[in-house]
Amino acid sequence: MPDAAPPNPGNAKPFLATPKPFAPEDEASLREALKRCSPSAFESAVQYRKTGNPEHVPAVVIGIIERFVEPDLRIKLKDADDDLRLIEDLGIDSLTMMEIVILVEDVLQMSINNDELRNLRTVGDVKMFIDCKIRGLALPKPTKFLPIEQIAAVMPIQPPFLFLNEASVSSSGANGKYKISGQELFLQGHFKNNPVMPASIMLEALGQLAVLFLLEGATPEPGKVISSSMIYFTGCEGVRAHRVCRPGDILTLSIKPKRMKMPLATFEGAIRVGQEKAAIAEEITLTFGYAEAVVPPPAPPAAEVNGTAPTKPTTPSATPLRAAASA
Numbered sequence: 001m002p003d004a005a006p007p008n009p010g011n012a013k014p015f016l017a018t019p020k021p022f023a024p025e026d027e028a029s030l031r032e033a034l035k036r037c038s039p040s041a042f043e044s045a046v047q048y049r050k051t052g053n054p055e056h057v058p059a060v061v062i063g064i065i066e067r068f069v070e071p072d073l074r075i076k077l078k079d080a081d082d083d084l085r086l087i088e089d090l091g092i093d094s095l096t097m098m099e100i101v102i103l104v105e106d107v108l109q110m111s112i113n114n115d116e117l118r119n120l121r122t123v124g125d126v127k128m129f130i131d132c133k134i135r136g137l138a139l140p141k142p143t144k145f146l147p148i149e150q151i152a153a154v155m156p157i158q159p160p161f162l163f164l165n166e167a168s169v170s171s172s173g174a175n176g177k178y179k180i181s182g183q184e185l186f187l188q189g190h191f192k193n194n195p196v197m198p199a200s201i202m203l204e205a206l207g208q209l210a211v212l213f214l215l216e217g218a219t220p221e222p223g224k225v226i227s228s229s230m231i232y233f234t235g236c237e238g239v240r241a242h243r244v245c246r247p248g249d250i251l252t253l254s255i256k257p258k259r260m261k262m263p264l265a266t267f268e269g270a271i272r273v274g275q276e277k278a279a280i281a282e283e284i285t286l287t288f289g290y291a292e293a294v295v296p297p298p299a300p301p302a303a304e305v306n307g308t309a310p311t312k313p314t315t316p317s318a319t320p321l322r323a324a325a326s327a
Contacts, residue, residue, distance in 0.1 A: 019052040020109070033106055037063040045107050054134045057108065058127050064103050065123065068096050082124025083168065083175040083254065090123075104130065121145065122168065143170040144216055154215050155208070156228045160185065163205035164253075169217040173256035176209045182247030197245040202279045206269035207233050207286070209255045214265060214288055218257075223293050230289030234264070238282025249273045255284070263287045 027046060034042045041063020048056040066077050069090050076084055086092040092100070097120075101112050110133060119142030120126050132139050146167045152158060167176035180187075180197055187195040214226050245251065255269040266285045271278040 019050055022046075022049050030107065033103065034063070034067075037067045041066075048108065054131055057130055057134060060107060061104065061127050061130055062123070064100055064107070065090070065092075065126070067103075068092065068100055077123070082122060082127065083252070084123045085121060086123070086126070087121075108134070110134065119143070124170070128172070141171045141217075143168050146212070146216070151212065154228065155212060156231065157208055157211070162208065163201065164208055164212065167209065167212055169213055171217055171219070173254065174209050174213040174217060176205075176212070176253045178205055178251045178253065180245060180247050180249050180251070187247065195247055197249075199239075199241040199279060202241070202245065202251070202271055203236060203239060203281060203284075205251065205253055206255060206267075206271065206279075206281055207236075207284055209253050210265070210267045210269070210284055210286055213255060213257065213267070214286065218260065218265070220290060221262075224290040225293045227289050227291035230287075230291070232287050234285045234287050236281050236284045239279070241279045243273060243276050243278040245273060245278055251278065258283065263289060 026049065030045055030049065031042060034045060041060050044056040044059035044063070047053065048060060062077055066074050069077065069092065073090055076089060084090060086097065097117065101117060104110075105112055108130070110130075112133070116129070116139070120129055121143050125143055128140055131137075146154075146169065148165050151164050151167055152162060155162060155164075163178045164176045165178050167174060182195060184197075186198060186201060190196060190198055211228075211231050214231060215228055218226060220226050250273065252272045253269065254271075255267045257265060257267050259266045264285060264287055266283050267281075269281045269284055271280075
């Protein structure tokens, strides 16, 4: 059975680190370190230091990130959206990231290697990374960010029926965005003089994101790959539409795997427009199949790469140039 997702803050088993003694002077020092962070971040840090319960850590991490984000961008962190990109969405550069890490190390009393920071691209990456470090779990695979060109290169679904403009895929799920341009063919008749994106197309977009996860985020059996030509939609349950979506709206899609066992994969999915819930699907089920992994040919010997390997003698009949001369 493939690993659908590694442990993360949402589904990991409870784990309590052994707390160190927490004296009044420790609380004063903690208050000083977090003096420019939200009160909730300070309270969560105190509870973590007293109990060792990692469930308090996400609030600490979000509070510290918020401290270093420009005021006009902090509203994006209010809902703790794990898909927020540190550079593109929050304007956090490499030096600012180092300041965040140093403060996190100080507050949570842990050590982070600089090399471990290279794959942290989103708020969710940071939260999961810190959680895994505290729990002593293996670090997850880095998030992959795919523009439309890469999405189209791997997906069996192609424009104009591809409803993903960009996506990010990790071992725990996938997120994507699609802007309703208003030029979509289905809007011409849905509805007359009142273009509205059909709920069935919104569900299709979630299904496409699930397909992308299977191809780019799932862990297949050894020696196998999931075949893009063998993924099909089989069913959905618990679908609700909460908001009308029109041209100009940017749909933010997310899916998380619930169960994966060949040949079925089941996901939960949601769509938002801004902070408004647009649609949810409690279960989206796809069927998939494996193909043999293509093993790359062995690298040529070093001498051959350097152009010094002797060439094999060829017979006249096997040499096109000689054959042409003889003709």
